[in-house]
Amino acid sequence: xxxxxxxxxxxxxxxxxxxxxxxxxxxxxxxxxxxxxxxxxxxxxxxxxxxxxxxxxxxxxxxxxxxxxxxxxxxxxxxxxxxxxxxxxxxxxxxxxxxxxxxxxxxxxxxxxxxxxxxxxxxxxxxxxxxxxxxxxxxxxxxxxxxxxxxxxxxxxxxxxxxxxxxxxxxxxxxxxxxxxxxxxxxxxxxxxxxxxxxxxxxxxxxxxxxxxxxxxxxxxxxxxxxxxxxxxxxxxxxxxxxxxxxxxxxxxxxxxxxxxxxxxxxxxxxxxxxxxxxxxxxxxxxxxxxxxxxxxxxxxxxxxxxxxxxxxxxxxxxxxxxxxxxxxxxxxxxxxxxxxxxxxxxxxxxxxxxxxxxxxxxxxxxxxxxxxxxxxxxxxxxxxxxxxxxxxxxxxxxxxxxxxxxxxxxxxxxxxxxx
Amino acid sequence: xxxxxxxxxxxxxxxxxxxxxxxxxxxxxxxxxxxxxxxxxxxxxxxxxxxxxxxxxxxxxxxxxxxxxxxxxxxxxxxxxxxxxxxxxxxxxxxxxxxxxxxxxxxxxxxxxxxxxxxxxxxxxxxxxxxxxxxxxxxxxxxxxxxxxxxxxxxxx
Numbered sequence: 273x274x275x276x277x278x279x280x281x282x283x284x285x286x287x288x289x290x291x292x293x294x295x296x297x298x299x300x301x302x303x304x305x306x307x308x309x310x311x312x313x314x315x316x317x318x319x320x321x322x323x324x325x326x327x328x329x330x331x332x333x334x335x336x337x338x339x340x341x342x343x344x345x346x347x348x349x350x351x352x353x354x355x356x357x358x359x360x361x362x363x364x365x366x367x368x369x370x371x372x373x374x375x376x377x378x379x380x381x382x383x384x385x386x387x388x389x390x391x392x393x394x395x396x397x398x399x400x401x402x403x404x405x406x407x408x409x410x411x412x413x414x415x416x417x418x419x420x421x422x423x424x425x426x427x428x429x430x431x432x433x434x435x436x437x438x439x440x441x442x443x444x445x446x447x448x449x450x451x452x453x454x455x456x457x458x459x460x461x462x463x464x465x466x467x468x469x470x471x472x473x474x475x476x477x478x479x480x481x482x483x484x485x486x487x488x489x490x491x492x493x494x495x496x497x498x499x500x501x502x503x504x505x506x507x508x509x510x511x512x513x514x515x516x517x518x519x520x521x522x523x524x525x526x527x528x529x530x531x532x533x534x535x536x537x538x539x540x541x542x543x544x545x546x547x548x549x550x551x552x553x554x555x556x557x558x559x560x561x562x563x564x565x566x567x568x569x570x571x572x573x574x575x576x577x578x579x580x581x582x583x584x585x586x587x588x589x590x591x592x593x594x595x596x597x598x599x600x601x602x603x604x605x606x607x608x609x610x611x612x613x614x615x616x617x618x619x620x621x622x623x624x625x626x627x628x629x630x631x632x633x634x635x636x637x638x639x640x641x642x643x644x645x646x647x648x649x650x651x652x653x654x655x656x657x658x659x660x661x662x663x664x665x666x667x668x669x670x671x672x673x674x675x676x677x678x679x680x681x682x683x684x685x686x687x688x689x690x691x692x
Numbered sequence: 693x694x695x696x697x698x699x700x701x702x703x704x705x706x707x708x709x710x711x712x713x714x715x716x717x718x719x720x721x722x723x724x725x726x727x728x729x730x731x732x733x734x735x736x737x738x739x740x741x742x743x744x745x746x747x748x749x750x751x752x753x754x755x756x757x758x759x760x761x762x763x764x765x766x767x768x769x770x771x772x773x774x775x776x777x778x779x780x781x782x783x784x785x786x787x788x789x790x791x792x793x794x795x796x797x798x799x800x801x802x803x804x805x806x807x808x809x810x811x812x813x814x815x816x817x818x819x820x821x822x823x824x825x826x827x828x829x830x831x832x833x834x835x836x837x838x839x840x841x842x843x844x845x846x847x848x849x
Contacts (some may be wrong), residue, residue: 275811275815276816278800279723279800279812279815279816280816282723282800283720283722283723283816284719284722285722285727286722286730286732287730287732288718288732289732290714291710291711291715292711294710294714294735294736294739295707295710295711295739297736298740298743299703301736301740302740302743302744305740305744
């Protein structure tokens with residue numbers, strides 16, 4: 273038997289079902305598989321999109337929000353005639369009044385813009401005390417303040433923190449903080465008093481935890497920087513606006529100053545308000561500016577991040593950069609902040625969805641290349657969070673989508689040999 | 693409506709193409725596959741692989757494409773079941789092992805699917821080496837070499 277006969281014999285083996293039967297069976301099986309894979313594909317894709325959108329909205333809610341109107345009760349204490357006057361009003365108001373939002377203050381320093389707005393924690397005073405108690409932070413029962421009655425921020429200021437079984441002293445505008453004994457002493461009946469030769473007077477007795485002044489923890493913080501990435505080098509500025517419960521500009525600043533031991537304080541004018549400059553005791557190259565305006569205590573600081581560490585700067589030299597802007601300009605800035613903060617998340621989610629869809633596409637269509645390429649956006653997303661190369665992220669997403677499209681189209685022509 | 697009509701027309705077109713190719717594909721599948729595989733099953737699997745991704749009408753050379761798929765599937769099955777096939781005579785409890793096919797045809801069993809395909813397309817279907825190489829995705833020198841070697845071995849039958 274020659275080879276041709278062998279091959280002919282071989283080619284006729286088996287049970288012949290016929291073209292119609294083979295076609296019918298193939299079509300039935302293929303139809304069932306298609307329906308099944310389509311359901312899984314659509315279901316998985318919808319689930320991924322749903323999870324992505326849910327995560328996107330959840331993050332958006334927890335991040336920046338437009339500042340909303342707040343109402344706090346306020347009264348003006350008349351214990352001390354404040355040297356620092358409230359802007360626009362010298363009247364005392366003991367009834368509840370509506371306090372507006374913090375002033376729309378922009379920091380007009382070249383190269384930096386509003387990048388982040390933090391929302392107040394909204395803890396009540398009781399919750400704040402409970403939190404501090406759990407943290408183990410000890411408050412003095414009271415803080416007795418001594419200073420020059422006529423102009424408190426020009427001369428020495430001495431803060432005596434009274435605890436249950438001890439006292440602790442903080443000083444401002446005094447070269448040698450231990451020299452506080454030159455200014456105050458204990459009287460015969462155990463009361464703290466200023467020495468007559470000191471020229472100081474007892475200015476006030478403050479609550480140890482500042483509850484008299486602070487409206488819970490309603491502090492808005494505006495961060496100005498060159499980019500939204502906190503790890504980027506460059507100049508930054510921070511403006512904090514702390515809502516005051518009991519409106520007393522002098523006492524509020526005094527309470528804040530009691531924690532600035534050994535600082536040097538001087539007076540300054542800021543946006544038509546009287547303010548103080550508090551120089552960092554550890555560095556002559558940095559200071560913070562504080563002022564009170566319309567129910568809020570503002571604190572302004574500047575610095576520079578060098579990539580390795582943060583250098584604090586002199587806020588007093590940037591006072592002229594503080595400007596009141598219109599409501600429209602402020603809302604426009606807020607809108608830009610919200611867009612930039614959620615933009616990176618949308619990009620990461622888009623990359624994640626793209627990868628997931630490509631993985632599903634691969635599982636059912638075996639487009640391996642599209643799956644592999646789609647891994648790139650995920651890796652780049654992590655990199656983009658800490659850098660400013662967002663265009664790479666977008667580029668990889670586009671390359672991935674384009675490659676997946678090419679592979680799918682290429683295979684449809686049937687010109688590639690695939691293991692099946 | 694247009695789309696469903698298009699799909700229906702596509703199905704009819706594909707069915708027509710397949711019906712015309714069936715006989716050649718079945719004979720090819722019978723040759724390249726091992727004796728324990730039904731040729732129609734192989735053809736059916738190849739057909740499912742094609743129509744699940746595209747259409748026969750879209751292919752430039754559906755016969756060549758289907759043959760290549762059949763060849764790949766045959767080789768894949770051979771690799772997968774190679775171990776078991778080798779064990780079959782050894783696990784048989786019957787001391788007399790009766791050959792199902794004439795002994796001459798067993799010679800073809802010793803060839804791998806690609807060699808059988810080259811032999812069949814060359815000697816039975818009458819394709820030139822270049823055409824065989826193009827259809828099976830091999831190089832022409834490789835086809836020529838296989839054909840020469842096979843021709844030499846088969847002369848010894």
